[in-house]
Amino acid sequence: MRLIGADGTQIGIVPVEEALAQARAAGLDLVEVASEARPIVCRIMDYGRFLYEQEKKAREARRNQTVIQVKDVKLRPAIDDADFLTKVRMAERFLKKGIKVRVTVMFRRREMRRPENGYEVLARVVEHLKGIAVVEQEPPDTLDGRDLTMVLRPA
Numbered sequence: 001m002r003l004i005g006a007d008g009t010q011i012g013i014v015p016v017e018e019a020l021a022q023a024r025a026a027g028l029d030l031v032e033v034a035s036e037a038r039p040i041v042c043r044i045m046d047y048g049r050f051l052y053e054q055e056k057k058a059r060e061a062r063r064n065q066t067v068i069q070v071k072d073v074k075l076r077p078a079i080d081d082a083d084f085l086t087k088v089r090m091a092e093r094f095l096k097k098g099i100k101v102r103v104t105v106m107f108r109r110r111e112m113r114r115p116e117n118g119y120e121v122l123a124r125v126v127e128h129l130k131g132i133a134v135v136e137q138e139p140p141d142t143l144d145g146r147d148l149t150m151v152l153r154p155a
Contacts, residue, residue: 004033004043013039070100070151075125077105077117084121088128095133095154105148118148131155 003011003019006028014022023030023044031050034041071094073087091101103125105118122139129152137151 002037002039002041004041006044019044068100070102072102072104074104074106075121077107077111077114077121079121084124085128088125091125091152092129092132095129095152098154100136100154101133101152103150103152107143107146107148112143112146115143115148118143122148122150125150126152 001014001016001019003014003022005011006026011022019030019042026044028044029047031043031045031047032040033043071091073091073094075084075087079087091103094101103122105121107115107118111117119139126133126135132155133152134155135150136153137149139148139150
């Protein structure tokens with residue numbers, strides 16, 4: 001097997017018994033690094049400390065990751081102006097905090113016959129949020145199901 005020392009130096013190709021003896025003499029563990037290589041590669045290291053360092057790196061990575069939030073704002077095609085402005089202000093507040101907003105127009109019964117009304121509502125939302133939002137996901141060309149959805153991200 002090819003042996004790597006505790007300090008990272010290449011010791012060379014040695015028999016398994018000699019590698020184990022060197023690891024015991026150093027008071028460390030013999031860890032197989034690359035089993036697919038020929039000859040296999042082993043390293044003399046403190047395996048417990050190695051696992052602790054890996055766990056510490058994983059914890060640090062989890063702490064530094066950012067979770068992308070998406071807030072929903074639901075509208076209806078026949079929404080009144082006051083209600084529309086309330087929903088747009090709510091979306092604007094989310095966007096200013098750096099949160100993405102999914103705008104959904106929900107259709108019921110006969111409203112399904114006029115999907116263009118939903119597209120008009122979404123166009124009004126984009127017009128009101130023109131300076132602070134960018135359309136990340138356009139609404140589909142045809143209505144699938146009962147909802148029409150668009151995603152906005154902060155500009």
